[in-house]
Amino acid sequence: MSEQPGEHPSTYMVQDRSNQQELERVHLQDQMITTAMGGVLPEQEDPTALRRILDVGCGTGDWSIEAARTLPTLERVVGVDISVHMLTFAREQAQQQGAERVEFASMDALRMLEFPNASFDLINQRFGQSWIRTWDWPKLLSEYQRVCRPGGIIRITEGDFTLESFSPALNRLNELCIQASFQAGYLFTPTTDGITSHLARVLTQHGLTQVQTHTWNLEFHAGTPAGQHLTEDVRRAYRTIMPFLRKWGSMPKDYEQLYHQALRELQEPGWTSPWTLVTAWGRNPGHTSAHLRFA
Structure with missing residues (x-):
């Protein structure tokens, strides 16, 4: 496993943190999903009430930077991630785009978020299913509540673990990923909605x-x-996840054949692939107003 000096041990599925393909995949996926969802906080009634946001597991920083760019009332956006490699890229992006209200810090959210109590109005987490095991959720949500202001918002977005596909080969790869992820503890049930159907609960x-x-x-x-x-996301994902599949016993002998067949099928004209995402959010206890205005 490639780590930078001083980095914490990681539960992230892709253990090689210097993997450039994974960095490019995360960067591409982040932008793709924000665009497809219609923005950074499209379901929130009044994002202009927010002043301070924490983005946990920020990766390449795209969501954090976009939040600062599109929500001018924000005073501070902080992105934290365990990967120094990803954070270096995020800082370079922020500097190039002149995103002065964004800062990034190396932090292990599964251990402790190094902020005082009640520091933020909203905690955002997206696609944590790649690093949060089912037994990590209680401590993680407790830490989110500690650093979130009373009455503030804790917001989680996750996708069905694999997208629905017309491609038989890709469907088979998806099944392998679901089984390995369930065995490793990332899913509550060995199903495509093994995270999304459990978020509200x-x-x-x-x-x-x-x-x-x-x-x-x-x-x-x-x-x-x-x-x-x-297509690019799939191409990169099923390369970088190979060590994870091997570790959890889900690497079949015909993996290479399946991989290349899936990519060929994704080049065929006329296909459509649906993908379901779920955003769940709630209030941090301690405020009785149904609509919170932040000072």
Whole structure:
């Protein structure tokens, strides 16, 4: 495993943190999903009430930078991640785009978020299913509540673990990924919605109030920029995840054949692939107003 000096041990599926293909995949996926969802906080009634946001597992920093760019009322956006490699890229992006209100820090959210109590108005986490095991959720949500202001928002977005596909080969790869992920503890059930169907329950069970969900039924089509981005995401993902599949006993002998067949099928004209995302959010206990205005 390639690590930078001083980095924490990682639960991330791709253990090689200097893997350039994974960095490029995360960067591409981040932009693709924000665009497909219609922005950084499209389901929130009044994002202008927010002043301070924490983005946990920020990766290449795209969501954090976009939040600062599109929400001028924000005073501070902090992105934290365990990967120094990803954070270096995020800082370079922020500097190039003149995103002065964004800062990035190396931090292990599964251990401790190194901020004072009640530091943020909103905690954002997206695609944590790649590094959060089912037994990590109680402590993680407790830490989110500690650094979130009373009455503030804790917001989680996850996707069905694999997208629905017309491609038999890609469907087979998806099944392998689901089984390995369940064995490794990332899913509550060995199903494609092994995270998304549990989000509201988990947030409520661990103390959040006024929990709501919004489902995003995305579609990706052949011959479109989004469709090409999806193909690139699949191409990179099923390369970088190979050590993970081997570790958890889900690497079949015909993996290479399946991989190349899936990529060929994704080049065929006319295909459509739906993908379901779920955003769940709730209030940090301690405020009775249904609509919170931050000072």
